[in-house]
Amino acid sequence: MKLAFMGSPDFAVPALEALVAAGHEMRAVYCQPPRPSGRGQALQACPAHRAADRLGIAVHHPAKLRGNAAELDSFRALDLDAAVVAAYGLILPRDWLEAPRRGCINIHASLLPRWRGAAPIHAAILAGDAETGITIMRMDAGLDTGPMLLREALPIGPKARLGEMHDALAALGGRLILRALAEDPPAVPQPDEGSTYAPRLTRADGRIDWTQTAQRIERQTRAFDPWPGAFTTLGTDVLKMLEAEISVGMGEPGTVLDDRLTIATGDGALRILRLQRAGRGPVIAGDFLRGFAVPVGTVLGTT
Structure with missing residues (x-):
């Protein structure tokens, strides 16, 4: 399939690598722009940017999407079957969501509708949840409200830490997105009850x-x-x-x-x-x- 990948942090990298290894045609990677880091404040590319460079994929890092007609035209010109999104860091406007033929498909690190928002792994451990997981969903204009394609749970052990759950969920996301693209499962609306929110942390x-x-x-x-x-x-x-x-x-x-x-x-x-x-x-x-x-x-x- 002809794809674009939209993701920035370490969590996104296993999915990007899995898609390329599976033979999908990755036409572009969209991620956050390089930012100052460390004592010298030198510009540093995000993990997904570095992975894309290693894989030889063109990288785009627009500062904004809404109202950015030139970037939208460039995105449409990619002629995509789908865009895969994993912790990108920017909200996708409706015209971006509708550009690929199969829409934009998100890898979210919770069992939706539990823990919508920016920090679902932190929130699940902090709340004492017995399990978390990955939801593959087709994105809509809401915040993690789109219909679900696949879900798979992972237990949270009594001593589970953020780092180990992050890595396990990132790997699971890479496996599930391959299934979602291959199987094209029917989209199931999220339940109305059980929604919780995990805000961005400082x-x-x-x-x-x-x-x-x-x-x-x-x-x-x-x-x-x-x-x-x-x-x-x-x-x-x-x-x-x-x-x-x-x-x-x-x-x-x-x-x-x-x-x-x-x-x-x-x-x-x-x-x-x-x-x-x-x-x-x-x-x-x-x-x-x-x-x-x-x-x-x-x-x-x-x-």
């Missing part, structure tokens, strides 16, 4: 609120690793919480209860197992405490 969303339950904060350390990171403060130091376990204890939320970094929460207590100071490497709690005193009664998150 760095500030990672700040731990110790008045939350120990269970919720433990899930936050897994749902936000590696980004945006679950963090708290100890005086002027920022501490990234990498791993924790539910423990026993009571006290004012954020209070250190013992010499093993057990912290009181709004309901129960949480023992920090692995953490990281800003500018330092990750360490287990015992090694951290040998070089950094945290007396019982210290309150975290007060600055």
Whole structure:
């Protein structure tokens, strides 16, 4: 099939590679433009852009689509059977959605209508969902509201972390999009009930609120690793919480209860197992405490 691919982050790359390996004619890749990165703020292409360069595919990165007549004409001139979309980062206007013969087909990292929006993997882990998955859907003008073509679930284990679920779902998306294109299954409307929204996250969303339950904060350390990171403060130091376990204890939320970094929460207590100071490497709690005193009664998150 004659395809365009529209995606930007690491999540998109397995699907792009799978489509090319399956012999589809990839006429163009659309992705976010290169952006400044690192200490030197040099321009860096996104993962899908780098993959397209490696595969020898033409790359387009328009700053906007709505009202961009020249880019729309170029897109139409590709004479596409379909466009495959995976975390592109721009909303596709209706005239773009209608240009390919089979429309635009989205790889979404949730079991729709659960977790529409920009951060479905984070949201599923944070909420304590037992499973998540991939939905292949035909896009419409709404936000992840289009009819579904295929769905497949993946369990979320009790210790599942963002990184491992991201990679498993990205691989599953690559497999399911091949099936959807080959089988052309009938489109099924999404149910009216059960819709939830996973908004785009910022760095500030990672700040731990110790008045939350120990269970919720433990899930936050897994749902936000590696980004945006679950963090708290100890005086002027920022501490990234990498791993924790539910423990026993009571006290004012954020209070250190013992010499093993057990912290009181709004309901129960949480023992920090692995953490990281800003500018330092990750360490287990015992090694951290040998070089950094945290007396019982210290309150975290007060600055």
